[in-house]
Amino acid sequence: MKEEIWKTIEDFDWFEVSNYGRVRSKDRIYINSKNKTYHKKGQILKLCKQTDKYGYSQIMVHFWYKGKEHRLLVHRLVAKAFIPNPNNFNQINHKDEDSTNNYFENLEWCDCFYNIHYGKTIERRSKSKCRKIDVFDKNHNFIETINSAIEASKKYNVSRGYISTSCKNGTIAKEYYFKKH
Numbered sequence: 001m002k003e004e005i006w007k008t009i010e011d012f013d014w015f016e017v018s019n020y021g022r023v024r025s026k027d028r029i030y031i032n033s034k035n036k037t038y039h040k041k042g043q044i045l046k047l048c049k050q051t052d053k054y055g056y057s058q059i060m061v062h063f064w065y066k067g068k069e070h071r072l073l074v075h076r077l078v079a080k081a082f083i084p085n086p087n088n089f090n091q092i093n094h095k096d097e098d099s100t101n102n103y104f105e106n107l108e109w110c111d112c113f114y115n116i117h118y119g120k121t122i123e124r125r126s127k128s129k130c131r132k133i134d135v136f137d138k139n140h141n142f143i144e145t146i147n148s149a150i151e152a153s154k155k156y157n158v159s160r161g162y163i164s165t166s167c168k169n170g171t172i173a174k175e176y177y178f179k180k181h
Helices: 072-083 112-118 121-129 151-156 160-169
Strands: 006-009 012-018 024-025 028-031 037-040 047-051 057-065 069-075 091-094 107-110 133-137 142-146 176-180
Touching: 006 072, 012 057, 012 072, 012 112, 024 057, 024 160, 057 072, 069 072, 072 091, 133 151, 142 151, 151 160, 151 176, 160 176
Parallel strands: none
Antiparallel strands: 006 012, 012 024, 028 037, 047 057, 057 069, 091 107, 133 142, 133 176
């Protein structure tokens, strides 16, 4: 097991990130408005898991710095501190496809195309976007539940745009009403 190495976070000199994906504040001395000196001991910060609209989990850190709240993605902090980026790529891939594993050897800089097509990403995203659709006739009588808007579009010969509008606004689309589960 490799030694944990800490580096100062760029633009946030009171904080450090480790090659293991942990974040901590540094020990520091500050003077308040009454000219009293305080010693503030550094500590490991609590990380939180957040899920985006595609069902992709991300680890974030929240902290206050110079009077402002900051919310930063930990994998970006680790990559910036520990992984060279000679091609100036703007995305980071998790090699094991576990977006909560922010160990530096699990991360790599990449472009959008590579990131989208890596491993099972497309399959995972398509599953997260599929939502069952209930179909109703023009008198609001339930007809059936369909696995996705794509299937409903094909079966009822209604564009996905009309289905989406019907789901959002409760409007009729070619003799049918659609509602997302």
